[in-house]
Amino acid sequence: MAALRAQLRTLPQLPGVYRMLAADGGVLYVGKAKALKSRVGSYFLKQVASPKTRALVERIHGIEITITASETEALLMEQTLIKALKPPYNILLRDDKSYPYVFLSEADTFPRLAFHRGGKRQKGRYFGPFPGSGAVRDSLNLLQKLFQVRQCEDSTFRNRERPCLQYQIKRCRAPCVGYVSADDYRRDVDNTRLFLEGRNEEVTDNLIARMSMASEALDFERAAVYRDQLAALRRVQEQQFVLRDVGSADVFGVAAQPGGVCVHVLQVRDGHVLGGKAWYPPLFGETAVTDILTEFLPSYYLQAAVGEAAGGRELPREIITPVELPEAALLAEAVRQQYGREVEIRSRVREARAAWLEMAQRNAESGLASTLANRGHIAQRFADLQRVLERDAPVTRMECFDISHTMGEATVASCVVFDGQGPKKSDYRRFNIEGITPGDDYAAMHQALTRRYSRLLKDEAVLPDILFIDGGKGQLAQAVDVLAELGVHQVQLIGIAKGEGRKPGLETLHFPDGGTLSLSADSPALHLIQHIRDEAHRFAITGHRERRAKARRTSTLEGIPGVGPTRRRALIQHFGGLQEVMRASERDLATVPGISATLAQAIHAALHSH
Missing domain, CATH: 3.30.420 (Nucleotidyltransferase; domain 5)
Structure with a gap:
């Protein structure tokens, strides 16, 4: 159980599929998660009530995960794995019905569009699978309004003598009584097929235009209807790459x-x-x-x-x-x-x-x-760091500082902490730097270090064994001055200077006495130093971006570099609202006119930076 709990700490907060393994390696249970760490961790809480869940947990000896791009992809992969592996606890606890499809018949002169679940015995095209019957039925309803392809049963279609109510409310062109020619009807069917294949944006453009016109006419209720239709349309149009009927x-x-x-x-x-x-x-x-x-x-x-x-x-x-x-x-x-x-x-x-x-x-x-992040790797690295630094006492706590800003704007300093178990994120701190010349990294480092260690001394908190500074001699000098001013002498100071071309493995360590040390690229000690340095860099950049976006007091989207009012408007119109933009994957974002794949990646990262 200890090994399992150690593994739980390293799981990502990303969507995906998890497989619970028995002692013999067999799969006990397959599940999907919006956030793997939270979902899998919930099984091991003391207050788990379900007897079946407790019985499952008692048999778990290992966990395997597969990360997906979205929760929808995780849901579809879960379906595939359940059918392939037939895990015993899925059979007991989960509904194993097949997922629904949209069916378009091909044998008829006037093809039919319909909801389908089960075996694919009829001649025609099956579009899907889709994650839920509700989304498919909503989509069929919307497609009926847009293309007016019939959805009645064949027996009803063959025995009609006059148009039904669907014709009266403009949801069918009444091919049953000859109100539309076969050629015109075929064009409607072709448009439906192209859209379901994800090759037709005309319907989306039409809805966007209608939503904009309704908004300009102050008819917000109708605009909201179009917005909801657009969101539903996007859900149907999402490319599902987890399940495709081609390719091995x-x-x-x-x-x-x-x-x-x-x-x-x-x-x-x-x-x-x-x-x-x-x-x-x-x-x-x-x-x-x-x-x-x-x-x-x-x-x-x-x-x-x-x-x-x-x-x-x-x-x-x-x-x-x-x-x-x-x-x-x-x-x-x-x-x-x-x-x-x-x-x-x-x-x-x-x-x-x-x-x-x-x-x-x-x-x-x-x-x-x-x-x-495995505890064994961390222990080996700490031991090697003690050896290469020739320290008598073990290293139990380290801190590292870094500075981040954009041309002096919204300067943020980060402090990350590592102990014997790796990153200790509860002790991480950020410092918003004020009152310095924009872009002065030395002054920013001096202020951050002063604030950090003045507070630690005041609270009589634990000081680190080693303080790393991301930078060379100049940055290290600021740390030397601050600790001397505060009377702190028991902390070892080390500056981390990047190597030629900022290439990993070529870093040089600088010491206050002017000495330097270069470790081999395969040194566990160097790997630990690189880890804490990169973590400080990541934490500083994240804080800087958050502060910069807040300072600009613009929308969530406009705070992203490369996204101004025009692209923001295009994104909102394309997806029908900010919430739909938030749930879109990188691939979905890249389908918006004016949004490149690189910018889509940046937008997705910024919206999910927390």
């Missing part, structure tokens, strides 16, 4: 830091994401992603355990990597000889495959972060 691939994501490497292999079969597995190959010095995969892939496919498949592992049609591999053709030929069939190795992918690649990369980064 192994998708590789790679995260590399000076302290380690994680390669996450995402398995996609027949368009269904079946989860993945993380691997942690040993890292010797600095290694590029290309080099890691060039070494890892042959081992993964050509040295696989006998018995997994005819040639080793189950071989998909495609291998998708985040970078182009110089020896891709050679590897493909070797795999073909071992497995007896062709495989394509690709790195430049789009649409669903790009989303799979993004998911694999996100999981690799999360896996590496969890591993580096």
Whole structure:
């Protein structure tokens, strides 16, 4: 249980799917979460009431997670895994009905649009799956208003002698009694199909225009109706990359830091994401992603355990990597000889495959972060730091300071704290810097250090064993002056100067006596120093951006660099409101005219920075 609780602390607050594992490695339960850390952690609370949940928790020996881009994707992946794995506690506790589809018949002269759940036996197109029946029914209702394609049963359609009420309220063009030609009706069907395929923005533009006109006419009630329709339309139009009826691939994501490497292999079969597995190959010095995969892939496919498949592992049609591999053709030929069939190795992918690649990369980064936060890794790094600094006493507490601003605007200093278990976020502090010359980093550092350690001395709080300053001799000098003024002599001071080209692994440590120290790139001590330095940098930038956005007193969107009034208006109109913009994924944001993929990524990061 202790190991499980340690793992819970490293889970991200991101949407995804979790798998509860038994002692033999079997899957007990599959669930989805909007925030993995909160949801999975809730199972281990003392006040859990359900006897079935308590019985499940008693059998849990491990947890695996797969991070997704949205809660909707997590819901769909959960459905796939439940059907594939049939976990016992899902069968007991969860409704395992299939997800709904929108069905468009093809055999009829006048095709029908309908709600569908179950086997796909009828001839026609099935669009979906969608996460809930309510959203599908709302969408069918909206499509009926927009395109007027019939939704009546075939038996009703064949026996009509006069138009029904749907024609009277302009939701059907009455093909049953010949009020519309087959060609005109076919155009309505084609528009419906194109929209459901995500290839038609005309309906969205029409709703945006109607909403704007209603607002200008001060008819806010009607504008609200259009806004709600637009939001519903966007939900239906969301690209669901977790489930697609095409493609079988192994998708590789790679995260590399000076302290380690994680390669996450995402398995996609027949368009269904079946989860993945993380691997942690040993890292010797600095290694590029290309080099890691060039070494890892042959081992993964050509040295696989006998018995997994005819040639080793189950071989998909495609291998998708985040970078182009110089020896891709050679590897493909070797795999073909071992497995007896062709495989394509690709790195430049789009649409669903790009989303799979993004998911694999996100999981690799999360896996590496969890591993580096492991208590064993932290202890080894602290011990190595004590050794290289030649300290008699162990290092139990460290602090690191950094400064962040934009051309002197909204300067913020950060203080992060590490103890024997890693980052101690409850002790993190930020300082809004005032009364200095804009852009004077030395004065900002002096003020932050003075405020921090004056308060610690006043409260008789614990002082750190080591104080790291992100910077070279000038920044370190400020720390020396402040601690001398305050009479603090027991804290060891170290400045962290970035190496040539700001390249990780080339940092130089500066000491108050003028001495310097450069550690090897594979040093656990250096990895710990890099970790606390990067954490201080992240914490400072986050605080600076929050302060800058608040100071500008503009909308949430306009506080984002690159998003002014025009793009803000385009986003609000496209999604029908700020709440819909907040729930949109990066891919959805990038569909808005004037919003590039890079800007969409920046907008998504800014809106979810907390």
